[in-house]
Amino acid sequence: MSSADKFILAIDLGTSGPKVALLSVQGELIGSEFEETPVLLPPGGGAEQSPQVWWDAIETAGKRLLAKGLISNDDIVAIASTSQWSGTVAVDREGDAIGNAIIWMDSRGAPYIHKLMDGPLKVEGYALTKLIKWIRLTGGAPGNSGKDPLAHILYLQDVHPEIYQRAYKFLEPIDYIGLRLTGQFAASFNSITLNWMTDNRNIENVTYHDGWMTCHVPFKRQTCFIIWPLCLPLFPAAIFSQMNRNVPADACNICVIIFFFHKMNYLRRDARKCLSITRPNCRTHVRRQ
Template sequence: MTSFSTQSGRAAPLVLALDLGTSGCKCALVTLDGKVEAWAFEPVPLHIDGMAAEQDPNDWWQAFLRAASRLCADAGMRRRITAVCCSTQTEGTVCVDAHGNALGRAMLWLDMRGAAPIARRARSRLFNIEGYSPLKLWRWLRLTGGAPALSGKDCAGHIAYIRDHEPQRYERTAAFLNVLDYMNLRLCGQCCTTRDSILTAWVTDNRDPNRIRYDDRLIRMLGVDRAKLPEIVASTDVLGVVRRELAEQLGLPADTVVVAGATDTSAVAVGAAVADFAPHLYLGTSSWIGAHVPFKKTDVFSKIASVPCAVDGRYLAMGLQSTAGANLSFLRDRILFHPDELLSDEERPDVYEVLNVIAARVPPGSRGLIYMPWLFGERTPVDDPSLRAGLVNLSLDHTREDIIRAFMEGVAFNTRWMLEPFEKTLGRPTGPIAAVGGGAQSALWCQIMADVTGRPVRQAESPIEANAIGAAYIAAVGTGALRFSDIPALQRYRRVYEPSSGLRRLYDDRFAVFKELWRKLAPIYRGLNPTTEGITHARP
C-alpha cells in the first residue's frame, strides 16, 4: 500500500527527507524553509516473537528506494534535490560486518531480550538501588544523563544480549549501528553515529554538548569492544555525497550531499520549536514534551533528562508518556470496532475524525468521567510499569460519547502532570506549546490540551510532517543555507488554541482527582502487576 501527496510550490532547492519509523518509511521533498512539496510512504514489516521485536534492515532500504523512486520520477523535482537527510526511529541496533552488510535482523526499541544481560551489568553483588549498583548508576547519570533501561529495550540492552547470547554474531560484527547510522551507511558509505543516535548505548561522556565522546569506563561496564563503536559526528555534518549507484538509480545530481541527520525525537524538536526553552508536545502512539536547553540536567525521580540532540551547543530536555494516541487506537480496535461477532467489516468507518466529532458533543469534564491513560505503565512523572488504565465514575447515565472525550481528557491530564517536573527542569514556566504528531491534527484535542494545561497550544501547519521538516532544517543548517537561529521565524502554525478561563476551576478540580486516583491505585496495581528486572507480569 503506497500513499502519495503533492502540493504546489516555488522552484527552490529541495531536501530528500527520510522519516523512517516502525510502521514504514516516509520520504518527503521539502524546501529549505520547511515547505513539504511531495511525499510518499512505504510500509515495513515488523517481526514479533515473544520478547523479540525485529525488522530487516534491507526492508528499510527497499522501502526507502520505493518511496524515493516515486518522488524522483518527476524530473523537475529530482533536479532540485541538493541534500538527503534522515530522521529515524531510535533505540534500534543493527550489526554490520566489515563490508557494511547487516548481520541478521535489527533489534528494535520494543525488544526486551536484553533485560537479563543488562541487569547483570547494572547491579552489584551487595547493594542496589532499583536494580542498579549505586556507583554504576552515579557514573551513568553523571556522564550520560541517564542509564540503561532494565527492560533491555535500548541499544545497551541489545548489545549486551548479542554479546552474551549470540557470540558468533558478536564476533562477526564490525560495528553496532543505530537505525539512523545504518541508513547513512547505505546512503553514502560512511560508518558513523550522531550524538543523539549513540545516546542509549550509554557509553558516552555527554557533559560538553559540542564534544560528545566515548568513555572507556562506560564501555567496560557494557562489556563491548571499543573498536565496534562508530565515530561520533554532529547531526549537521555533511558526510559526503550519495553513492554513485544510488544517484544513478534515483536520477539524483551526482553532487547531492548526505547530511548526518537525527533520531526522531531530535528531528521533531527542530521541526516543532527550536528556540531555547520553547516547548513542543508530540502526540503520537506515545507522547513526549520537550524543549532545547543550554544545560545538562537529570531528574531521577520524575525521569526527565536533558540529553544530546541535533542542535549544536544544546541539549533536549524530555519527558515521555508511554501511551497517548494508543489510547484512542485501543478504544477503536478493542472496544468500539473489535473484530468479533458484534461487528462486520463493512461497519468499520474511518474512525478518528468520527471520534473527534462525537467527543465534541460532550461538555468539558466528560460528565464526571475520569480516565487514566496508563495502558502500558508510565514513564513520566512516575516511572511505574505496573500502572494500568482505568475509567472512573462510570454510571448508567453515561454514553460512549462521554467515554471518548474522557479518553482525550485523560491524556491531557497526564500531560499536565508531566509539565510539573518538566518546568522544574527548565527552571521556568513554559509558554505556548507547539503541538505536532498525528494527534495534533485534531482541533478538539489541541483545545482540550490548552484548557487542561492552562497554556496556549500552537497547532503546527503540518503536524504529521514534523520529522521530515526537522530533517530538512538540519540539512539546511548543515549545508550553510540556514542557521538554527533562523528557524523559529520559518515555523508555521495552523492555529493557536487559547485556554478557556471559564474551565480553569473545573479542570483544576479534575486534575486534583486524577492525581489522587494515582496515589490510591498505584499500590493496588503493583500487587496486580509485579515487576521483575524492568518487565511487568500481570497476575492471572
C-alpha cells in the first residue's frame, strides 16, 4: 500500500459541535461531517456542555462520514483530535464524566481567582508578591475573568463539593476525548497550561508544581504588612537564595524575606516558631484551597 492510500480520521470538538473529517496523509480533504451540540447557560455566568453528548455527537458524525464509503475503513491509519480549550471535565477513576463540563465561556470562578490573588500593592487586580511568584513558577498567572480551568476547579470545590470529592482527575475537553479514545488519563504540554501548575517556557524541561501557587505564612498580619512590602524590591528570591544555602532556590519572596528577618532576629518569637525553611518549593506554605 502506498502512502497515497492511507488516511487520517480527524476530530475537531468545537463549542457548537464536533467536526469529523477524513484526510489523506498528504492533507487532502476527502470528506467531513458536523453534529451540533447544545450549550447550557446556568445563571451567574455559567456555560456548560455534556461530555456524553460530545461523545455521542462524535460517534454520530463519524459513522455518518464513514457510511459514505469514500474510502475503505481499513485504510485509516491514525486518528487525530483537537478541541475547544480552557474547559474542565471532572472524571472518576473509571473515566466517567461527573456532571457537565464547564467550558471556556464560564466565568463563575472569577470570585475565587480574585480571592486567590488578593493582597496589598495590586497590579491589574493581582497582589504583587503573588503575581511575581506565579510568573516565576509558571510564566504567567490565572486570568481574573475566572475562565481558566483553575477557576473552574475552585468553583466546583466551593459550590459542588460532591463533584470535587468524587473527581479523580480534572481534564481539558481535548484530554477527555483522548481518554475516551485510548483509556489513558493524560494531558499535553499545551492542554495543561491553563491549570497554572506547570512551567512550559522550556519545552525540553517542563516542570510541574503539585499545589496552588499561594503562600500562607502563619504569623501576625501586622508583622507581614510592615515587613514584606518594604523589603520585596530589595530581596528578590532568586538572588537572595543564591546568597544563602539554607533557602531553597525557588522559595517564594515572602518566605525569603521572613527567613532574612528571622536570621537577623527581627521577628517576634511567636512568629519565628511558625517558620519552616527546610522543605523545598515552600510546600509547607502551599495549600490546596
